[in-house]
Amino acid sequence: MTAFLLRRLSxxxxxxxxxxxxxxxxxxxxxxxxxxxxxxxxxxxERQQIITAMGLDLxxxxxxxxxxxxxxxxxxxxxxxxxxxxxxLILSRMPATLELAFSAFVIALLIGIPLGLxxxxxxxxxxxxxVMVFSILGFSLPTFWIGLMxxxxxxxxxxxxPASGRGQTxxxxxxxxxxxxxxxxxxxxxxxxxxxxxKISLVIRLTRAGVIECMQMDYVRFARxxxxxxxxxxxxxxxxxxxxxxxxxxxxxxxxxxxxxxxxETIFAWPGMGKLIIDAIGVLDRPLIxxxxxxxxxxxxxxxxxxxxCYSLADPRxxxxxxxxx
Amino acid sequence: MKQAILAAAxxxxxxxxxxxxxxxxxxxxxxSPTSMDxxxxxxxxxxxxxxxxxxxxxxQDKNQxxxxxxxxxWKTTDDLTWEFKLREGVKFHDGSDFTAEDVAASxxxxxxxxxxxxxxxxPYVADIESVEVVDPLTVRIKTKQxxxxxxxxxxxxxxxxxxxxxxxxxxxxxxxxVIGTGPFKFVSWQPENRVVLERNDQYWGEPAAxxxxxxxVFTNPSARVAAIRSGDVDMIEAVPTADxxxxxxxxxxDVVTHSSNRVMYLHLDQDRDQSPFAKGRDGSNPLKKAxxxxxxxxxxxxxxxxxRIMDGQGVPAGQLVPEGYFGYAPDIxxxxxxxxxxxxxxxxxxxxxxxxxxxxxxxDRYPNDSLVAQAIGQLLTRVGIKTEIVTLPASVYFSRASxxxxxxxxxxxxxxxxxASGVLGPLLETYGPGAGQGNRGRYSSPExxxxxxxxxxxxxxxxxxxxxxxxxxxAMKDLGVIPLFxxxxxxxxxxxxxxxxxxxxxxxxxxVKPAGQ
Numbered sequence: 001m002t003a004f005l006l007r008r009l010s011x012x013x014x015x016x017x018x019x020x021x022x023x024x025x026x027x028x029x030x031x032x033x034x035x036x037x038x039x040x041x042x043x044x045x046e047r048q049q050i051i052t053a054m055g056l057d058l059x060x061x062x063x064x065x066x067x068x069x070x071x072x073x074x075x076x077x078x079x080x081x082x083x084x085x086x087x088x089l090i091l092s093r094m095p096a097t098l099e100l101a102f103s104a105f106v107i108a109l110l111i112g113i114p115l116g117l118x119x120x121x122x123x124x125x126x127x128x129x130x131v132m133v134f135s136i137l138g139f140s141l142p143t144f145w146i147g148l149m150x151x152x153x154x155x156x157x158x159x160x161x162p163a164s165g166r167g168q169t170x171x172x173x174x175x176x177x178x179x180x181x182x183x184x185x186x187x188x189x190x191x192x193x194x195x196x197x198x199k200i201s202l203v204i205r206l207t208r209a210g211v212i213e214c215m216q217m218d219y220v221r222f223a224r225x226x227x228x229x230x231x232x233x234x235x236x237x238x239x240x241x242x243x244x245x246x247x248x249x250x251x252x253x254x255x256x257x258x259x260x261x262x263x264x265e266t267i268f269a270w271p272g273m274g275k276l277i278i279d280a281i282g283v284l285d286r287p288l289i290x291x292x293x294x295x296x297x298x299x300x301x302x303x304x305x306x307x308x309x310c311y312s313l314a315d316p317r318x319x320x321x322x323x324x325x326x
Numbered sequence: 327m328k329q330a331i332l333a334a335a336x337x338x339x340x341x342x343x344x345x346x347x348x349x350x351x352x353x354x355x356x357x358s359p360t361s362m363d364x365x366x367x368x369x370x371x372x373x374x375x376x377x378x379x380x381x382x383x384x385x386q387d388k389n390q391x392x393x394x395x396x397x398x399x400w401k402t403t404d405d406l407t408w409e410f411k412l413r414e415g416v417k418f419h420d421g422s423d424f425t426a427e428d429v430a431a432s433x434x435x436x437x438x439x440x441x442x443x444x445x446x447x448x449p450y451v452a453d454i455e456s457v458e459v460v461d462p463l464t465v466r467i468k469t470k471q472x473x474x475x476x477x478x479x480x481x482x483x484x485x486x487x488x489x490x491x492x493x494x495x496x497x498x499x500x501x502x503x504v505i506g507t508g509p510f511k512f513v514s515w516q517p518e519n520r521v522v523l524e525r526n527d528q529y530w531g532e533p534a535a536x537x538x539x540x541x542x543v544f545t546n547p548s549a550r551v552a553a554i555r556s557g558d559v560d561m562i563e564a565v566p567t568a569d570x571x572x573x574x575x576x577x578x579x580d581v582v583t584h585s586s587n588r589v590m591y592l593h594l595d596q597d598r599d600q601s602p603f604a605k606g607r608d609g610s611n612p613l614k615k616a617x618x619x620x621x622x623x624x625x626x627x628x629x630x631x632x633x634r635i636m637d638g639q640g641v642p643a644g645q646l647v648p649e650g651y652f653g654y655a656p657d658i659x660x661x662x663x664x665x666x667x668x669x670x671x672x673x674x675x676x677x678x679x680x681x682x683x684x685x686x687x688x689x690d691r692y693p694n695d696s697l698v699a700q701a702i703g704q705l706l707t708r709v710g711i712k713t714e715i716v717t718l719p720a721s722v723y724f725s726r727a728s729x730x731x732x733x734x735x736x737x738x739x740x741x742x743x744x745x746a747s748g749v750l751g752p753l754l755e756t757y758g759p760g761a762g763q764g765n766r767g768r769y770s771s772p773e774x775x776x777x778x779x780x781x782x783x784x785x786x787x788x789x790x791x792x793x794x795x796x797x798x799x800x801a802m803k804d805l806g807v808i809p810l811f812x813x814x815x816x817x818x819x820x821x822x823x824x825x826x827x828x829x830x831x832x833x834x835x836x837x838v839k840p841a842g843q
Contacts, residue, residue: 030721032725032728035724035725036724036725037445039449039742043763046448053441054442054444078442081444083360083442083443083495084496084499089517093518151549155555156555159556163549163552164552165542266546267548269519269542271520278545279518283721
């Protein structure tokens with residue numbers, strides 16, 4: 001286990017390094033932030049002073065070296081336009097994004113698994129066909145369009161739910177959460193559902209396929225022959241075996257939920273990290289972009305780690321220390 | 327910050343339980359301020375937000391003309407000395423008195439606040455040699471040279487209590503010490519999300535109509551429109567042109583459209599013999615010839631651009647400032663749409679069969695910018711200039727344009743100072759140290775430069791206006807840039823509200839009143 005964690009850690013460090021180089025060079029090539037930020041009436045002396053203050057006059061490798069040294073000391077730099085530490089800006093927005101992503105994740109599992117199970121056990125029922133049609137729609141309709149439609153229907157015409165923003169928050173261990181208040185929940189429902197829609201469809205399909213496959217396995221037939229109750233067969237044997245591939249995919253999908261949250265956040269004016277990063281890219285706010293992407297890498301790594309551990313719990317054949325798996 | 331959020335939450339709770347008595351206003355903004363320090367970063371959203379909380383010695387009114395604010399009167403004793411009489415009895419939000427000491431400290435603080443600023447306020451105080459406190463209500467400002475724009479520049483400098491002279495931007499960004507004299511007091515701020523303000527009952531002018539104002543940020547246009555249609559906000563700024571009709575047809579929503587101070591224009595490479603994207607048969611740069619530039623101007627149907635592409639949200643432009651602005655020359659006509667004359671001019675200039683041109687424009691910086699660019703491309707192709715359109719995101723476009731990688735580009739310039747030199751200088755003055763930094767066409771005319779420079783040093787209003795008009799005439803005759811149209815700004819609000827719109831497009835809570843008042 002320790003060897004496994006150590007290897008993971010070193011992989012993460014390498015990923016972070018490669019990522020930071022790519023982003024740094026990428027943004028450097030896109031354009032000069034000064035041309036976007038500075039007002040046209042500034043004199044060359046002022047312009048030069050700002051360029052020097054931001055360290056943009058140095059060759060790119062030197063800029064990168066400075067960034068790296070500061071980053072190792074825990075300082076990812078100040079955002080150009082906010083003049084605040086980039087990491088502070090991102091951390092202050094992170095709870096909102098994580099809350100949204102996890103809510104969507106839970107919704108996807110709570111709706112997806114039962115529906116998938118049903119569709120897998122009774123593939124020919126009319127209801128199952130309905131479920132499959134729904135999942136095709138969930139796959140194929142673009143998130144932003146569904147989001148706008150949801151706002152139109154539930155906020156504009158019916159007036160049931162607020163169209164945008166995050167509701168009242170309460171602090172839990174210093175983290176502001178909105179899911180614990182009624183106002184917060186009413187704000188969370190639409191964006192979380194919007195974000196979850198694609199994942200619900202995915203979970204339905206994966207579960208259904210897994211269930212259909214497992215139901216034809218010998219151990220299910222044996223269990224039936226032995227007289228094991230159907231409910232026990234489905235819940236213990238079939239579902240558990242279905243979960244193994246599901247965990248792998250779903251774990252990775254949690255990462256993409258956090259990444260895809262950008263679109264949903266923009267439509268619902270949800271004050272998460274996504275909105276911050278979109279604007280940062282628009283004005284080439286390099287420290288903010290870098291800090292965000294590096295945080296994302298760290299987050300993905302942690303999620304993958306958790307997935308692997310869950311995987312080993314669900315499937316005793318898997319041992320984390322073994323080389324063959326990585 | 328946490329306390330601020332908590333305070334906002336509590337305030338929100340109180341305001342909802344207080345019922346109908348409380349007059350609250352929620353405004354949906356299109357862009358977030360990036361700082362609560364009014365002296366940190368010269369950029370629209372920051373300046374607009376600052377105007378709710380802070381005042382200058384003088385303020386710009388809704389047409390960007392200078393009005394007395396914290397100074398009630400001023401006089402020039404000689405070309406270099408200005409004396410300001412301050413308003414009596416003005417209180418800061420923390421209860422302290424506003425005096426001459428605060429003026430001196432506020433102007434001095436600009437230097438500190440410029441640290442790490444991507445675009446600082448230093449240019450606005452560059453002319454100032456010294457600030458003397460004569461008595462608590464009199465300030466004497468000496469300038470390094472005759473500074474005709476001193477009042478315009480001072481209108482951009484927020485007045486803060488003298489104790490804040492050494493307080494850095496970061497402190498204000500954390501919601502501490504955001505203290506001004508304006509109609510609203512600061513309550514809380516979350517970047518990219520919301521700003522909450524409350525009424526300043528000690529305001530020196532008429533008190534604002536609202537107990538509490540919440541600004542919320544919706545960068546996505548559809549989200550902004552949805553917010554007003556669902557009633558989440560009372561009012562939004564920057565209504566997307568595509569949604570104007572929907573909102574106008576909704577009975578409980580009013581739309582206000584008002585011309586703005588931002589002119590859209592074309593910059594043409596008129597300096598180099600060979601240009602990367604404009605080539606005649608012999609490979610030379612056709613844009614160097616004034617006839618060709620005039621032909622391009624005549625080939626553009628400005629009325630159609632405004633009507634069809636901008637849905638009427640604009641006014642055709644024949645010069646760089648709108649009517650009513652200081653320096654506007656009434657005798658300059660808007661070029662008519664005249665494709666035949668354009669073809670004739672092209673033939674006279676030696677391009678009877680036109681030439682090939684690639685036209686570059688941004689696609690996410692100005693309203694409908696890529697659509698406008700495509701329409702212009704088609705209009706030019708119609709008179710024989712084979713035009714290709716390339717549109718790029720602003721983050722890429724402006725850097726490359728500054729490096730002169732293009733031949734013809736489209737830009738937009740706002741008349742931030744409220745008078746003509748604010749656009750003439752950056753866009754048209756001969757490029758060099760200290761001048762013409764936004765002159766991406768490298769227009770250069772000694773007569774123009776002389777008139778503009780003289781205007782800057784002329785304190786007398788009448789003489790200065792005449793000089794600015796001269797400069798404008800010269801540049802428009804040469805077509806140093808080709809003006810296209812002035813953008814319009816639109817706001818949508820519930821019919822219980824009314825707004826006095828501003829040409830600078832700032833959405834100020836003070837300008838919003840309950841309908842019928």
